[in-house]
Amino acid sequence: MNIIDFKWPKGFQSGAVHAGFKSSGQLDMCWLAANHPCAAAGVYTKNQFQAAPVQVTKHTIDQTHQLQAVVVNSGNANSFTGDEGIQNVHRETEMVGQKLGIDPNLIGVASTGIIGKQLEMDVFENGLNQLSLSDSTAAPEAIITTDTTSKKICVETTIDGQLVTVTGFAKGSGMIHPNMGTTLSFISTDANIDGATLQAILSAKIVNSFNQITVDGCMSTNDMVIAMASGDANNHPLTNQHPEFAEFVAAFDHVLTGLAKMVASDGEGASKLIEADVFHAASQVDANHVAKAIVGSNLIKAMIFGEDANWGRIVQALGQTEAKISLDHLAISIENTAIIKDSQIQTFDMDALRKQLASDNINITVDLAAGDYSGVAWGCDLTYKYVEINAAYEE
Structure with missing residues (x-):
């Protein structure tokens, strides 16, 4: 396993823009998409007031353990927004699906920012109109709120003689005390692995990584980690019977743990x-x-x-x-x-x-x-x- 410069695994592209959720002019909206449906897994905040994007995305992943794209905004959490908030998430998936030409049921949504404000759909539409897909690696910058820096990591390992990449990015600085979830974090890999196996790995490895960090003892309403696997590395399907299964798990765990430590070290106001x-x-x-x-x-x-x-x-x-x-x-x-x-x-x-x-x-x-x-x-x-x-x- 080698730590390498940040890049997307095979099959993935991304984009990031300033939509207008933040008045500062900073990047505040991004997406990550694959060229075909991917195996997907997720873990989510245990806060009783799960934000609308958490509720909808959890339901989406639980149905088939598949996603093809995820869209994220910062500056508005779409949390504690009732049925209107839920409907706005569905509108987001429909709009993204129409632009990418994919099934809305293959789209995950995540948001972070102020709690209690309805998502400005005109601002979302403005951002979506600007978004495009490329090899751009600006997405980690678009999801930060009080973070002083973006959090990102990329590792490579070899499975069945094929180079497999695991890439992750995250945000989080305050309201950090995860419980079976994380701050917003997105893991992508080109490993050939099914959704159920990916879910089992994520659920197991989140316990000793993100669930072992705290900044202020406050659990967010929007915590969520999503993992997607394109399979484009063309290794033999990874199961716990695969002779190099442990190699992939180690790489995946390294990304989770690395991101978790980055979040902890960048706690709001932190110096140590x-x-x-x-x-x-x-x-x-x-x-x-x-x-x-x-x-x-x-x-x-x-x-x-x-x-x-x-x-x-x-x-x-x-x-x-x-x-x-x-x-x-x-x-x-x-x-x-x-x-x-x-x-x-x-x-x-x-x-x-x-x-x-x-x-x-x-x-x-x-x-x-x-x-x-x-x-x-x-x-x-x-x-x-x-x-x-x-x-x-x-x-």
Whole structure:
């Protein structure tokens, strides 16, 4: 597996325009389309107020696990918009289907932005009239809201002697605390794989990637990840019996995990990426839960921002969980500096540790001494800028 410059897998093209959802003149609408129907999979936010695009696209994918195109806008979430919002999503699929000459039931829709505003269909139509398909890779720029940068990654691997590409792009900076979904993210591949198998991989791998990030503990109404596979790499069909199945899964997982870390590191106002590694947990659920509890703790996030090694906040976050912990053999390290070993405070250089906390990437390692499972999670520090952004948020 090799990380390569961002490009679309065989069979896919894209386009991006400024439709007018954002007054700033930035790109705010894009599409990704294949030249034939593709295997498709999706996972979605568990927020009870799923946005209209989430509801419709989930239904579309669940029917046949096929898509041929996805259209995305930023600047308006089309969330909490009732039946009119649902009908507008159907109008979007009809309009896109007519322009591309494909079945509207093969089109996914995603939106991000302000909640509670009806989608401006005249603006959507304006964007659609401008959109075209090419090898342009501008789509990642068109889906960002408060992000400081676009998130994108591309890897190649070899299956049956054929070069297989997996490409992903995502958005997300605030309202990040996924649950069986992600921030908006789109994965495309030219691997030959059926929709059910692709769904199984996505559902399994989202658990330890996007579901292990948090920025602010707030779950979006619009979270969704869509995966599409064109099959144009012409490898033999991938199933779990294929001798190189694991190679594809590893490439797919690398894209998901890479995007997840990009989202965490670009949290609203963030200055540092925090990684929590948990070892010797009693179960995978415990391992994942404890890791996410560490990176999600506002006290720990503020501690990292202040570059203050107040390790008692880590102890508090651990004890707050229901995970099994050996109370006599707990170990905690910050940036490879041992703080606690066998539940005893260690001697360490506090000034040196504070200097280490000035780096952009901070690692916290915890050994629960309770089993054989491990987990990892990613988050970011809590800064004054986060409050500033969210005290007066508008597109």
